[in-house]
Amino acid sequence: MVKNDIAPGGTLVGRLRDDILAGRLAPGLKLQMTFLMQRYEAGQTPLREALNRLTSEGLVESRVQRGFYVSSVYPGELRELTKTRSWLEAIALRESMLHATPEWEEALVLAHHRLTRTPRSLAPDTFEDNPEWERHHRDFHNVLLSGCGSRPLQEFCVQLSDRLYRYRMLSIRKVFTTRHVRDEHSEILRLVLNGDITGATDALSHHYERTAEAVLKDMEALDASV
Incomplete structure (x- = not known):
């Protein structure tokens, strides 16, 4: 199964990616080498290699004679990423369902069970991100696509998921008490x-569209990050 590499404590590029995706390195931030060397206890050469890797993924911008910056966030990009993710994952989910096996269905049920048993927030009334929920959430969505038979397609979907994770985190504190994500996962x-392929792919697309709508409504958060 293709997995998102956003767990802290991994490789240098993984740690940088994790901090960008989680918003600990804010959109538009200049990534000064001295700051990075101190934060990650790494030399300039491996840091530049990691930043170049993240530039190719769209998470970092390299500006001529100005250095590296965390890529900014834009409403237009959010819409495009969401549309593209919906297209690609609809294909992957359709193929997974067409080639469904008992093992795949069991893995999906188990992933959903783990997700539903894990609280989204570590606090009941205010949002405190629960890394365990994020891990189970990624696993559930990855299993959905894991039977498609195309590793490149799965990898593209993971990259889009990573880039959209940043946007999702912009508004999660405001919407987590009103958004019924658990019900959406259960319906999918x-x-x-x-075996309802059309219904399942439509539900998955609507799931992502609702997330995009929630972020777009929170324009204050977007404006503060650009």
Whole structure:
């Protein structure tokens, strides 16, 4: 299965990616080499290699004679990324369902079970990100696509998921008490297990569109980050 490499404590590029995706390195921030060397206890050469890697992923911008910056966030990019992710994941989910096996369905049910048993926030009334929930959330979405038979397609979907994670984190503190994400996941699972390909792919696309709409409504957060 293709997995998102955003767990802290991994490789240098993984740690940088994690900090960008989680917003600890804010959109538009200049990535000064002295700051990075102190923060990550690494030399200039491996840091430049890591930044170049993240530039190719769209998470870092390299500006001529100005250095590296965390890529900014834009409403237009959010819409385009969401649309592209919906297209590609609809293809991957359709192929997974067409080639469904009992093992794939069991893995999906198990991933959903783990997700639903894990609280989204570590605090009941205010948002405190729960890394365990994020891990199970990624696993559930990865398993959905894991039977598509195309590793490159899965990898493209993971890259889009990573880039959209930054946007999702911009508004999560305001919407987590009102957004019924658990119900959306359960509906996707139900449609998949019932073999309803059109219903399942539509539900998955609507799931992502609702996230985009929630972020776009929170224009104050977007404006503060650009």
